[in-house]
Amino acid sequence: MNPHRRQLLGWGAAAAGAALAPGLRLIELAQARSPQEAASKLQRWGLLIDITKCTDCDVCVTACHEENGVSGHGRPATDAQWIRKVSLRDKRTGYAQTLPLMCQHCEDPPCVDVCPTGASFRRDDGIVLVDKHTCIGCRYCVMACPYGARSVVHEAVSGQKAGVPRGKGTVESCTLCVHRVDRGQTPACVEACNRDGGKAMAFGDLNDPAAEIHRRLKSEPSSQVRADLALNTGVRYQGL
Amino acid sequence: MMRIAAGIVVAALMAAGCADAEEKRARRIALPVFKIEKGGTCVAPIEEMRRDHMTMLLHQRDRTVRQGLREPRNSLGNCIECHASRETGSVLGKEGFCASCHAYASVSIDCFECHTPLRRQRTAARP
Ligand code: SF4
Numbered sequence: 001m002n003p004h005r006r007q008l009l010g011w012g013a014a015a016a017g018a019a020l021a022p023g024l025r026l027i028e029l030a031q032a033r034s035p036q037e038a039a040s041k042l043q044r045w046g047l048l049i050d051i052t053k054c055t056d057c058d059v060c061v062t063a064c065h066e067e068n069g070v071s072g073h074g075r076p077a078t079d080a081q082w083i084r085k086v087s088l089r090d091k092r093t094g095y096a097q098t099l100p101l102m103c104q105h106c107e108d109p110p111c112v113d114v115c116p117t118g119a120s121f122r123r124d125d126g127i128v129l130v131d132k133h134t135c136i137g138c139r140y141c142v143m144a145c146p147y148g149a150r151s152v153v154h155e156a157v158s159g160q161k162a163g164v165p166r167g168k169g170t171v172e173s174c175t176l177c178v179h180r181v182d183r184g185q186t187p188a189c190v191e192a193c194n195r196d197g198g199k200a201m202a203f204g205d206l207n208d209p210a211a212e213i214h215r216r217l218k219s220e221p222s223s224q225v226r227a228d229l230a231l232n233t234g235v236r237y238q239g240l
Numbered sequence: 241m242m243r244i245a246a247g248i249v250v251a252a253l254m255a256a257g258c259a260d261a262e263e264k265r266a267r268r269i270a271l272p273v274f275k276i277e278k279g280g281t282c283v284a285p286i287e288e289m290r291r292d293h294m295t296m297l298l299h300q301r302d303r304t305v306r307q308g309l310r311e312p313r314n315s316l317g318n319c320i321e322c323h324a325s326r327e328t329g330s331v332l333g334k335e336g337f338c339a340s341c342h343a344y345a346s347v348s349i350d351c352f353e354c355h356t357p358l359r360r361q362r363t364a365a366r367p
């Protein structure tokens with residue numbers, strides 16, 4: 001779809017949103033894609049996380065696990081983790097930082113390279129997912145991911161959320177809340193951080209010149225975790 | 241004239257007998273017990289649905305997961321919305337739409353290892 005057409009559709013959606021539901025955020029509605037429209041190569045979804053604003057809270061983690069029905073069994077060593085808070089401390093100066101870490105939605109994802117069944121894949125709009133229908137639970141991707149972003153589900157699951165299937169013997173990781181993104185919403189962590197947290201997270205289309213995330217990445221310094229691996233991550237950090 | 245009338249009577253009797261026998265046979269054969277919660281038309285004719293629902297779901301799942309096409313028509317969620325039981329809100333359970341037929345045909349059903357068998361509204365309304 002050319003950018004002009006997208007702009008027009010965006011305005012259409014915004015107008016419809018304004019007329020129908022005054023409480024909703026227009027910027028989110030403008031991103032909605034119709035169910036008949038496939039994910040597009042023109043887009044690249046990503047996150048920008050300003051860790052100077054990231055405080056000691058963990059509302060992003062709670063919101064993610066609530067949204068996606070990720071519940072543990074009180075066994076931290078094996079329970080699934082889609083997002084976690086990581087603490088950094090400079091040994092010499094004692095300067096401490098904390099940041100949320102999840103699947104970085106790499107452009108060249110090692111998890112996809114090693115998957116023997118093709119279950120681990122990158123969607124056209126840059127979201128890296130596991131197709132659990134074909135995942136055999138071999139965990140090669142868990143080993144290959146440099147960010148430790150993936151978990152295997154060890155035990156039978158019940159009480160899954162509609163739109164977020166989870167099951168024993170498959171691997172999972174942050175989906176960038178693909179079910180919400182496809183509805184035109186932002187990921188649960190971003191929503192929670194901007195509501196109850198330090199307002200450190202932004203979500204958007206890295207390719208869209210009109211998006212805030214694109215403007216900020218263009219005009220402000222940012223970095224990737226393990227940039228040396230040249231994976232071109234979709235999740236970027238500031239203040240790291 | 242007489243002969244024609246007799247013919248009609250015989251034919252009618254035979255038809256009645258046939259229907260009777262069929263009904264008796266049907267009662268002897270065990271059939272799956274399930275409730276179709278929402279009657280009316282499905283997304284395809286019944287015969288096609290019985291034979292090919294798994295192919296439809298298989299095709300749709302790849303479109304949804306791989307391409308992000310969330311067309312509701314052949315989606316598992318759409319099946320559940322219509323067919324989940326009014327009491328339990330689920331397509332599983334003894335008289336559940338999916339479970340009872342699959343138990344009858346002795347075909348294991350893997351969808352609900354990962355997907356929720358509950359209708360959306362019901363899930364939302366639960367405490
Ligand atoms: S962060 Fe890990 S799981 Fe996510 S795309 Fe990169 S290699 Fe794959």
Ligand code: SF4
Binds near residue numbers: 116120139142
């Ligand atoms: S665990 Fe699943 S997704 Fe990961 S490499 Fe094996 S088959 Fe692929």
